[in-house]
Structure formats: C-alpha cells, structure tokens
Amino acid sequence: MTGQIERKIIGRIEGTNHSSSLEDSEKLKIADELKIPLSVVESVSSFYFRERGTGTICTGLPCYLRRSGEDGHGNLESSSCLGYCDHAPVLEKDGKYYNAGDAGLSEIDESKDSFVMDRRVGIEPYMMGGGYTALEELIGSDDDSYVLRRLEASGLKGMGGAGYPAHLKWKSFRESHSGSTYLLVNAHEGEPGTFKDRKILEQNPHAVVEGALITAFHNGAGKIFVALKWEYANAYRSLMKALDELQVKFGEGSVAGMLPEIDVVRIGGTYVTGEETALMEALEDRRSEPRLRPPFPTEKGLFGRPTLVHNVETLSLIPEILRNSNALKKTYCLTGDVNAPGAIVADLGISARELVEGHGKSDLHRIRAFMPGGLSGGYLPPSQIGVKLDSESVRKTGASMGTGAVIVLSGDRCMVNIALSVSRFFEAESCGKCAPCRLGTSEISELLSRVLEGDGSEEDLEDGKQIARSMIDGSICALGQAAGKMFLDSIRYFEQDYREHLAGGCPTGECSIGGDMG
Amino acid sequence: MNVIINGQDYTASEGESVLDAASMHGISIPTLCNYAEHENGVCRMCMVEIEGSPKLVPACSTDVKEKIRVRTDTERVENYRRTLIGLYMKEHGNHPPGQEEKCTLHEYASAYGVEQHRKVELIAAKDDSHTAISYDPSLCIGCRKCLIACNLDQNNDVISLVGRGHAVKIGFDNDIPMGSSSCTSCGACVDACPTGAIIEKDWEPANRTVVTTCPYCAVGCQIEYGITDDRIVWARGIKGLGVNDGKLCIKGKFGYGFEKSGDRLVRPLIRRGGVSRKPLDGRKIEEFFREATWDEALDLLAEKIRNTGDKYGKDSIAGVASDRSTNEDIYAFQKFMRAAVKTDNLDQSATLCHSPSAAMLSWSLGAGASTNPIHDVLNSRTIMVVGSNTDRSHPVISAYLKKAGKDGAFLIVVDPRNIELARRADLFLQIRPGTDVVLFSAMARYILENDLVDKNYVEKYSEGFSEYSQSVGSFNLLDAEDITGIPAEKIEMAARIYALSKPSSIFWTLGITEHENGSDNVSSLVNLAILTGNIGIPGGGLNPIRGQNNVQGGADVGGFPGSLPGYQELLDPLVRSKFEKKWKTHIPLNAGLKSTEMIQEALAGKIRLMYLSGENSIRSHPNSSEVAEAFQKLDFLAVQDIFLNETAEYADLVLPAASSFEQYGTFTNTERRVQLVRPLFTPPGEARADWEIYADLSGRLGYDLGFNDSGDIMREISDLVPSWKGISHERLEKGGLQWPVPSTESPGTLILHRNGALRGRSRFRPVSWQPKESGEYPYVLITGRSREHYHTATMTSRSSVLAAVSKAPAIEMNRGDMAREGLKEGDKIKVESPNGKLAAEVRSNDNLQPGVMFTTFHYAGLRANILTSSTLDPITKTPAYKDTRVRITR
Numbered sequence A: 001m002t003g004q005i006e007r008k009i010i011g012r013i014e015g016t017n018h019s020s021s022l023e024d025s026e027k028l029k030i031a032d033e034l035k036i037p038l039s040v041v042e043s044v045s046s047f048y049f050r051e052r053g054t055g056t057i058c059t060g061l062p063c064y065l066r067r068s069g070e071d072g073h074g075n076l077e078s079s080s081c082l083g084y085c086d087h088a089p090v091l092e093k094d095g096k097y098y099n100a101g102d103a104g105l106s107e108i109d110e111s112k113d114s115f116v117m118d119r120r121v122g123i124e125p126y127m128m129g130g131g132y133t134a135l136e137e138l139i140g141s142d143d144d145s146y147v148l149r150r151l152e153a154s155g156l157k158g159m160g161g162a163g164y165p166a167h168l169k170w171k172s173f174r175e176s177h178s179g180s181t182y183l184l185v186n187a188h189e190g191e192p193g194t195f196k197d198r199k200i201l202e203q204n205p206h207a208v209v210e211g212a213l214i215t216a217f218h219n220g221a222g223k224i225f226v227a228l229k230w231e232y233a234n235a236y237r238s239l240m241k242a243l244d245e246l247q248v249k250f251g252e253g254s255v256a257g258m259l260p261e262i263d264v265v266r267i268g269g270t271y272v273t274g275e276e277t278a279l280m281e282a283l284e285d286r287r288s289e290p291r292l293r294p295p296f297p298t299e300k301g302l303f304g305r306p307t308l309v310h311n312v313e314t315l316s317l318i319p320e321i322l323r324n325s326n327a328l329k330k331t332y333c334l335t336g337d338v339n340a341p342g343a344i345v346a347d348l349g350i351s352a353r354e355l356v357e358g359h360g361k362s363d364l365h366r367i368r369a370f371m372p373g374g375l376s377g378g379y380l381p382p383s384q385i386g387v388k389l390d391s392e393s394v395r396k397t398g399a400s401m402g403t404g405a406v407i408v409l410s411g412d413r414c415m416v417n418i419a420l421s422v423s424r425f426f427e428a429e430s431c432g433k434c435a436p437c438r439l440g441t442s443e444i445s446e447l448l449s450r451v452l453e454g455d456g457s458e459e460d461l462e463d464g465k466q467i468a469r470s471m472i473d474g475s476i477c478a479l480g481q482a483a484g485k486m487f488l489d490s491i492r493y494f495e496q497d498y499r500e501h502l503a504g505g506c507p508t509g510e511c512s513i514g515g516d517m518g
Numbered sequence B: 001m002n003v004i005i006n007g008q009d010y011t012a013s014e015g016e017s018v019l020d021a022a023s024m025h026g027i028s029i030p031t032l033c034n035y036a037e038h039e040n041g042v043c044r045m046c047m048v049e050i051e052g053s054p055k056l057v058p059a060c061s062t063d064v065k066e067k068i069r070v071r072t073d074t075e076r077v078e079n080y081r082r083t084l085i086g087l088y089m090k091e092h093g094n095h096p097p098g099q100e101e102k103c104t105l106h107e108y109a110s111a112y113g114v115e116q117h118r119k120v121e122l123i124a125a126k127d128d129s130h131t132a133i134s135y136d137p138s139l140c141i142g143c144r145k146c147l148i149a150c151n152l153d154q155n156n157d158v159i160s161l162v163g164r165g166h167a168v169k170i171g172f173d174n175d176i177p178m179g180s181s182s183c184t185s186c187g188a189c190v191d192a193c194p195t196g197a198i199i200e201k202d203w204e205p206a207n208r209t210v211v212t213t214c215p216y217c218a219v220g221c222q223i224e225y226g227i228t229d230d231r232i233v234w235a236r237g238i239k240g241l242g243v244n245d246g247k248l249c250i251k252g253k254f255g256y257g258f259e260k261s262g263d264r265l266v267r268p269l270i271r272r273g274g275v276s277r278k279p280l281d282g283r284k285i286e287e288f289f290r291e292a293t294w295d296e297a298l299d300l301l302a303e304k305i306r307n308t309g310d311k312y313g314k315d316s317i318a319g320v321a322s323d324r325s326t327n328e329d330i331y332a333f334q335k336f337m338r339a340a341v342k343t344d345n346l347d348q349s350a351t352l353c354h355s356p357s358a359a360m361l362s363w364s365l366g367a368g369a370s371t372n373p374i375h376d377v378l379n380s381r382t383i384m385v386v387g388s389n390t391d392r393s394h395p396v397i398s399a400y401l402k403k404a405g406k407d408g409a410f411l412i413v414v415d416p417r418n419i420e421l422a423r424r425a426d427l428f429l430q431i432r433p434g435t436d437v438v439l440f441s442a443m444a445r446y447i448l449e450n451d452l453v454d455k456n457y458v459e460k461y462s463e464g465f466s467e468y469s470q471s472v473g474s475f476n477l478l479d480a481e482d483i484t485g486i487p488a489e490k491i492e493m494a495a496r497i498y499a500l501s502k503p504s505s506i507f508w509t510l511g512i513t514e515h516e517n518g519s520d521n522v523s524s525l526v527n528l529a530i531l532t533g534n535i536g537i538p539g540g541g542l543n544p545i546r547g548q549n550n551v552q553g554g555a556d557v558g559g560f561p562g563s564l565p566g567y568q569e570l571l572d573p574l575v576r577s578k579f580e581k582k583w584k585t586h587i588p589l590n591a592g593l594k595s596t597e598m599i600q601e602a603l604a605g606k607i608r609l610m611y612l613s614g615e616n617s618i619r620s621h622p623n624s625s626e627v628a629e630a631f632q633k634l635d636f637l638a639v640q641d642i643f644l645n646e647t648a649e650y651a652d653l654v655l656p657a658a659s660s661f662e663q664y665g666t667f668t669n670t671e672r673r674v675q676l677v678r679p680l681f682t683p684p685g686e687a688r689a690d691w692e693i694y695a696d697l698s699g700r701l702g703y704d705l706g707f708n709d710s711g712d713i714m715r716e717i718s719d720l721v722p723s724w725k726g727i728s729h730e731r732l733e734k735g736g737l738q739w740p741v742p743s744t745e746s747p748g749t750l751i752l753h754r755n756g757a758l759r760g761r762s763r764f765r766p767v768s769w770q771p772k773e774s775g776e777y778p779y780v781l782i783t784g785r786s787r788e789h790y791h792t793a794t795m796t797s798r799s800s801v802l803a804a805v806s807k808a809p810a811i812e813m814n815r816g817d818m819a820r821e822g823l824k825e826g827d828k829i830k831v832e833s834p835n836g837k838l839a840a841e842v843r844s845n846d847n848l849q850p851g852v853m854f855t856t857f858h859y860a861g862l863r864a865n866i867l868t869s870s871t872l873d874p875i876t877k878t879p880a881y882k883d884t885r886v887r888i889t890r
C-alpha cells in the first residue's frame, strides 16, 4: 500500500544529514549523477541548509518565554519550534529532547521512542473501538451522499489554520475533477506553540490513516502523500507501524485493492514548508517556497494534478464523525505563561477562559494578553478572554484561531520585547521569495530593536505601520501577511508599551533599556 | 473582452495579465520582476486594486476577466508602492558612476520621491571576476529575472539562488565567482536585470539605438545597439523580436568593437613594385603597399581583368565572395562576374561548409535549405542533433534545443565528442569520426526490418524506395557497432525512437558535411527523414544549421557556379534568356569552378587572376601552404576586406570594404528568413559597400550593373527570383520573411515540402561507405570552433571582450592518449599530417574519445589548416576538415 516518490536532490541532502551543508565536491557529484545543472543542486541544497551545531535550541516563543538567560549548552543550532512546546524550554541533542530548565537537562519522557511505541493505539484496540468501520461502510455503500451530510452536520473545518468547512471543500473537489488526483496530508507542523499533530500521529495514527483513506476514497484521489516534518521521528515510526499493521490486516482482502497508495515522505525545511504549496515544492524536489495562486492546489497541485490538502488533525476526526456524528473534539495546545501547559482535548468552541483557567490552572488576573492562534493569529487583550475558541468566533475579534495554539503572556511581559521575538521568528522563517516579506520582516525587527533599546522614534512606528500594511497587502503567502498583522496588532493593543519605550523606559522593567535584548 | 481600468473602458484579450493589458493601453504599472512568458511574481511592485477583492492583487499574475474593474491609482496603491520602494531602497547600494541610469528602481524612487537612506553599510563584495560582466549583490533586489533569463530562457542553467530568507542571493553554479562558473557570457542576465546589479562592466547610456541583424552567425539574431559618440556602447536582444526573442550569444552580446578598430582598411592599397607576394611577418604595411585613390585602384583592376581575359580567356579569372556580405552585395557580385567579367568562376564560402547539405537537400527535396523554422523544434517529440556542438557554435539554437529537451522531447545527440549538449541528451551516441553513413544506414535498415517505415508517406510522396532499401541492406547493427563504436542497443533505440516518437527533427552542422563523403552523410540523414515521413510537418524536418550569417542568402542569390539567383540553372535555356533579357547581355555558357577547385586550377596555372571579397582563404581553406603557393602563382590577386587579413597580405590590390554595421541590405538566416541589416555608422575613411565597388568596377569594364542603391538590387532579385517575389525592403522593415514568398501578400513559408516535396516527390539517394586508411597517421584531428570566436576571428579577435575570454589555442587530447604518448598538460608537441606539420601545446580533454584530437581554426597562432588535407567531397568539393589523419612527432 505504500510507494515512494523520489526526491532525488533533497533525498541526497537528507540522506547524508539534512541539516548539514554539502561539500562542493558532493554537489558536483550529485549534478553529474542526476544529469542536472549544478545551479539546481546549489539552489535546492542551500535552501535546506542549516548551520550545524552539536544540538538544537528552540527559540520559539513558548520556549523563549521560559528560558532564563544564556544557557551553556555549547554550539547550538537554533530552531523556531521543536514541537515540545509544553516542555519549554526545549533543547535537542543527538536526537534526544530535553527540558532545559534552571534545574538542568531532563529528557522529555514523551519524546522517547519507547514511550511513544508503548503507548500508541495499535490496530487491534483501534478496531475494537470501532476503527475502520467507517471506511468499510463507505467502501460498501452504493450511495455515499451521507458522507457530506454528516460532515456538514459535524461542522468540521480545516484544523490547519484556514478554517474552511470540510464538506464544502470536498463537494467542489469531487464535482470538478476526474482523473488522477491526490490527497496531501500536511503533517509539517511548525507553528510555535503547536504540537498536536505530532501527538495525534504518535498516539493515534490509525485515526489519521483511516481519515486519509476515507477522504481519498470519497474524493477519488488515487494517491495519498503524507508530508511529515523531518524532526518528528517518533511520529514517523508510529505511522509506519500503523501502515504495516494495516497491511497485515487488510493485505489480502478485497478492500486493500480498492485503497489508494499511501506514501509517507519525511521533509526537512523550515516553517514556511508547512504552507501547502511550499510543501508541494518540497515534495517535488525544489526549494520549499510558496507558489503564486491562482492556480489553487485543488486545480493544479502536487505534480500539476488537482490536490486536496488536509491537516493531520482534520483527518483524524473524520472516522469518528462518520461513525456517530458526535460533537467535535478539538486538540488545543496551551503554552506560555500558564501553570499547566499541554495538549488539551476539549469540545470545539470551549472558551479561552475555560482553557486557560480550567485546564491551564492559571490566574486570569495575571494575564497581559493571549495569542489564540500561535504566532500568526494575532494578540488579544484579557478583555477578550471569554472568546469561544472556534474559528468563527475568534475571527470576529479580529484575530484568528489558526491551529488552536493558545499562548498566554503574563502581566510582567514587555510587549515590545515580545513583538521583537515574534518578528525575529518571521524574519528567520521567511523564504525570501517575495520582497515585502523578505525586506519587511527584517526591517520591522530592526526598528523594534531600536525601540526596545530606547533609540526608537515616532517615525519608526509610523514607518513600521506602513511597512506592515504593505506586507499584508503584498506578501505572497500567509507568513508575510501574518508578520505584518502581528506588528500592527501589537501596536494597536499595547501602544502604551511603545510610548514608554520611546520616552526611554520599559513599563515592566523587563528590559533594562540599553541592555542587550538579542 | 472589455476591462475597466481606472474608470475607463479598454479591450483586452483572454489569457492576458492585467499588467500586460494595462501596458497595451499605455497605463504603466510599476514592475521589477515581470518577464515575458514566464510567471515570476516576486517583486510585488505591481499590486493593484480589483473591485470585489479585499486584498491588493499582483497585476502580473492576475488574468483579465470580462468587465474586471482595476484601479492602479488609488491612495492605497500609491502608499503601498511608496512603502515598498522605500524598503527596496534601504538595501540598495551605490551604482558605479554613470550607471544609475540603467536602474529601474532608481527611476521609481525618484518618481515616488523616495530618498535612499541606507540602513546598513553594504559589505557584500562585488564579483568582478568575469571579463565583461560585473555583479554587485548590494544592487540586487532579488527579482529573479536573471535566473529566468539564464535558466529558463537561455537554458544555460548557471544562476542559482543561494540560501533563503533575507539572506537569499543570486549565485553562479555552486556559488562560485561568475568568471570561473559555467557562464557562457550570453548576457541574458545582464539584459534582464532591472537594476544593473548584473551589468556590462563598461555600460554607458546611449544617445541613439539601431536594431539590426547580428553580423556573426546564421541564426540571424536581432540586436539593438546603443550608440554614443559614434561608437557602440552596448548591445542587447529585445524580447518578442526576431528568432532570438531577446536571446543572444557572447558574439552578439559582446562581439563589437572590431568596426572601430584602428587597423580597418580605409583606403585602397597597391603592392609596391618589386615586392613579392608573401606574408608581412611583422613588417610594416607600408613596406609592402602604398595607398591609392579609388580611381587608380579600380582602373588597375579593370585593366588587369580586361588584359587577363583577353590573353587567357575569361575563364582564367575567378572570384569568391564572402557569406558575411549582404544578399545585395553577393547578388551584385555574381551579376558582375557573369555579366561584366563573363565567367561563371564564382563562389562563396559555402563550399567550405554546408554545400553538401544544400546540394543533397536540393537533390532529394528541391530546396537547398532548412525545412523548418528554429522555433518549431519546440513541436518535436524527438530531436536528433548530429555533428553539431550547438552549445558552442549556435548557442541561441541550443537554447531552443535544451528547452525542448526540458519540456519532454527525446534528445538524441550524435557526436564524436562528449559535448555539453550530450550531457542533456536522453541518448548520446559517441561516434567514431567519419562513420556517420554507417550509423544512419544501420538505423534505416533496422527501421525497414522492423516495419517502422511510414508507408503512407513513402508510397504517396517518395521515389527511389526499392533501390534505397537494397542499398542499406548491408548495414547490420553488429557491423555498425564495430565500425561506429556505438553499442548496437543504442543504435536500435535511436532508430525506434526516431521512427516512432514523431514528429522527429534532425539538426546538423559541419560534423556531417566536412568529410570526404560529406554528401553521403547528408543523404543518409535525408533518407531517414523520408523513410519515416518526417518531412513537411511541424516538429519534423531536416535542418542544417548554417554557419556564417549569410551563407544561405549567398547561395540563394546565385553566389556559386552553375546556379543563377534562386537556384535557377545556368544551363537552362529558358532561365538564361530571362536573365539575359533583364541584364541586357550574354552570360557564360558553361558552369564554373568551386573555390576549392579554383585553388587547384591556380596551381595548375589555368586561373591567372583572382578577386576575393571578404574571404580569408589562407586560413579558412584546407592545406594552407598549397593555397599560398597558388596565390603566388597568380598574375594578379585582388582582395577586398575590412581588414588586411592574412590573404590580403598576398594581394596586389587591396580594396577597403564597409562592414555590415555600415550598410543597408539583407541577410538570410539558417531558416530561410530574409532580414534587414541597418547601418549604425558611415563607413570609415573611404571604405565602400561591396556592391558599390562592384558597380563602379563594372562600369569601368563597360557594363552598367544598374544599381543606385541596395533597394534597386532587392527589386531586381524579386523580379527574377520567383520565391523572392514578395520580398522588399519595405516589407522587411516590419520583420523578416521566410522564402518562398511567392507574392507580396504571402506571409512567407514556415515549413517547406508540405505534402511531398518542392520538387514533386522526395527522392531517396542510395549511399555507400568505404573505410578510410589511416596507415602511419593513427589520430583523427577534428577542427571546430569555440563559443567566443567566429570564422577566422578577424572580427572576434578585434573585440576586446571576446579576445579576453578566449583560452590560448591548443591541441586537445584524451588523457589516456596523453599518458600513452607520455605527454603532460602543456607539453609542446608537433602534429604532422601528410600535408604539413605544426607545433602546439597539448591540453587534456576527456570529452574526446581515444584516438581523436581536437583544435579550433580561429587563431593566427595555431593555423590548424596547415594540416588539413585538400581531399574534397567528390560532389560538392567540400574539404574534410573534420577528418584529418595525423600523428605526433617530437
């Protein structure tokens, strides 16, 4: 049931060591063997290149918030999210993940492969709970119109950030395409503060597999590609095991013949690789840069074929929906200044208050702000804490829920400093393809650090707003647009912090102006 | 459809971008990255408002729709642009003095009142490693146009994107200096760059511009020259114009400067009394020649012609014209020779190169020319390139071949050398020199045996099939493998794909023709195409890629013996009377000599006077010492050229000619396209256009050529040549025309031989093959050309850029051969053939197969043609430049 696409160049890079640079002689060899121009090897390999240290330190906001001072862990590469945000601050060494708190390094239990493999839901228990019956029902039914009805009734929307109703997406996809089409499972999670897809894949891989098979089958997609973030080694193991188990279970039966192939591809790259068209570029062995739209992936996607893209979580919910159309459960990720961070499975539409207070066990009075959708969804002030966490309700506040990663910021946070950290994230993760984002993210970081150091001016803020607007207006993909929005939001809600910095002080005293805020 | 831009109604066409539609109507939307026919969309300068869309949209990558309402001038748009320009300008460095004018960003910045306020000191180092081009990363705005130009348009694939995010930059190959990269110096990146980050080192703003046809090869690229103070300051291609569609090669891009070289001939020269004909060898010109007036010079030549004719008969006189002259010049030349001198001993350079192609195509199909236009290769499913180092000799055609390959056409390359194009090939057949007939006949036999013949075509449109099919009977795959050195499976595969994956086209150059059996080589290709019905269809065809800019035209207008303009036979009475009537005189009764035969006859004392125009025979003809001897034997040698070339050093009379930069006329490119040549300058000193010289001289012989300007000549051609009937300078002003152009309404003919052949049926021509004895000369020496030079380099070596990029000439050999001979890189060796001996350095080149050596023929320092033999193709008298047997001595 699995087949492999060949990523000849990237495969070679990752085959050796995905984060090391290639020697010139190696590049020449690849060019020669593949009969491709050296310039292509250079363009592709240098895109995926990362400085190689003895390990990786996570600089994502949830980790940043919890890290005190410099750590003496040697020559470390930095990553903007390692996917264990609820164990912040996180550090990786030799493929092992640690909480690098003040008490020293302690390996994160759930990052150990034995931990994952022991606890994952295998095929037997999964089927005992009704697993794969939805798929069998679909395959066996002459009239599959119930599928869209149940999807619609469930209110399922894409959980990858866009929040588009799944039944509508399916309806138009199936109506407009015949011939070979693909389903792309986006498992390239990268939004700081988000780790739910990793957990789902590790713990309940069959739900994803069944969801993907149902989706592909119903929509006539001949092949399923699972594009999995390279770093998610345990998720990979768990998923591959699930496919093996499936093979054993259905290998001989008639069902197997009707199912599309599933190809799991591990993909390095950066945050922007999680953008669906950038992901397709990576799968097609190119630089992982977002494409222009139109054409949309549903018209011309992977390898030029119409492609339906779904996020891991969305797919994992589908079997359950088809079985009993229960109220949707959503996995929220809660991080930042909360007492009990973690992945929280709750009814879709739980309020932020309930999440932070009830599940996060945090005192709401100490909150300065919260981010309902990771680093890209905007900031909200404490007055909005009652907002229901579904994409519609959040949108009404002017923010967006994105993947449902809630990051809490406490009262003693300097918001200029936070804004700078956020801006640095976008600057580091911009692919550099389009000018507003490539130039704007860097410009905004610079002016924010000026403000932070007390060298900023009124003009800087005005400039910054113009630039942010142009990023929203002109960037190709959501990254550049989000970067602009985050800056505007920050000034909008926390103008006071900026004013005080311009006047030469920091309201929280968190940053001693003139000090080094790296 | 209708679109509404800024409240006004306009028309636009389906599939057009908003940007293009607006600019069609003169509404300019700023853009830095737009590149015709390639989506880019990264500069984000072109954002506009469209009603119904809350976001701004990029005009370049948004298609027009019926009744779309676009606003390009709202405050939001203007603010957006100003901000973005500001962002760009913050990171934009300083231009070298005077070059800011080339920067579109600066233009926008001043239009939007954005001042540069640099945020950081720019530290990125400038890359000055290339001879003619510099790259300054601090001026680069990341628009990626150079990348499209190099990788997708020229398909040179040199430019890379290095890194990502804010630090992303342009690089060459694996991010090495441009000067050491695989850059071909085509300059496409330079022409594409909107800011001048990649720029000609000596770029200057131009006062005026002229568009003309490239003075070099037969691709016939259209070039725009920028001129300041009466000199060329830059050259560039223009998107959408001509066959090259903006692309150039190093010669077109940088090959100027020769026209203003200090050693241009500016006055006629007459050999001083008592000085014998020999090379200058470093002595001053004045020691050999004295200056003369035109009157004195032409009177002298007229007198010599008259006297020689009277004494030895008209056929003791012979003339050769250069195919770098215009159609009008060559037409005037042949008319002068035939009507005034009254001999048919006239020829052009084609005898040295593509005569076999022209002759055999004409024999089989009825027209001695390429059958399909260059662009048409994009319609081919299979392409076979034979004996052509296209990447070097015809880089612009190579761009199309490579593009077709990338788009999925199956590319078969047949060459003795592992050339650049072979790397791109789906199938590479490294053939032993001189065995082409065997390969193609074996393919034909395989096609016949396996029933892959296009029976419909063969039955309906061909003749000579049964004789032909018998003739290939002796070429089986295994013998072919033995003889050609190509594994039988590969031959089989080539045959299958060529026959089955149609349309299939064939391209070849001199690797096919410059052999003792050049004609049979060509015919074996023509036969294959007939057999498989790959004639007269888009994507099919037989395309010899011509070398010199006007080699096609030279033959078209009658510049070779036996053939009056338009390939009308001299011996055909009807034709003769048509010409005699028009020319109001008698013309010679018998066909004359080819240029290679003229030399032989001069040696034999039968030719007494030669008039060479733009033909550097000493260097270009085989067996140089024999040629020199022939010239020394003549009673009188007149040479007309733009420089005092090696041949002119032997002359009794030297006439200064205008270059193609200094006259009005036409060239015909390799795909039969007649294109205008426009003057950039007036000729230097007293130099004159060739045709003016012939006209003047003719008058002195008592015959009026009847031309007052080059338009007169073109009118006479279209009068006498049916396939040129619809061609006039006026029509050509609007763009080139591919002959036949039978009427003034005809748009010309893209593809020849539709439904059969021009001659009626296409005709198979049986071929045979004999092995060549190598005896004591175990190596085969191939001569060829490099990318930066052209012909005997009289022009290219006078262009500072081309001279600077070229490597010193050497004899190239496979490393295994070198080891066997005990040679090291750079050793001096002597190479000896039955005809001569020369000393040169040896350079290793593993793209050569064992037993094969290579050298170029461009350089005065290494006169390869001392070695080449004067053995000729029996039919067209073309020399075997590609197959000289040599040995190494010390």
Ligand code: SF4
Pocket (backbone or CB within 6 Å): A272, A289, A290, A429, A430, A431, A432, A433, A434, A435, A437, A438, A475, A476, A477, A478, A479, A480, A481
């Ligand atoms: S917005 Fe940023 S990340 Fe997205 S395409 Fe543009 S440069 Fe790349």
Ligand code: SF4
Pocket (backbone or CB within 6 Å): B149, B150, B154, B156, B157, B158, B159, B182, B183, B184, B185, B186, B187, B188, B189, B190
């Ligand atoms: S000059 Fe031509 S080959 Fe060289 S980098 Fe520029 S486009 Fe590429």
Ligand code: SF4
Pocket (backbone or CB within 6 Å): B139, B140, B141, B142, B143, B144, B145, B146, B147, B170, B189, B192, B193, B194, B195, B196, B197, B198
């Ligand atoms: S060098 Fe010129 S063409 Fe190339 S990306 Fe930079 S600005 Fe654009």
Ligand code: FES
Pocket (backbone or CB within 6 Å): B030, B031, B032, B033, B034, B040, B041, B042, B043, B044, B045, B046, B047, B058, B059, B060, B061
């Ligand atoms: S011209 Fe449209 S993005 Fe550059």
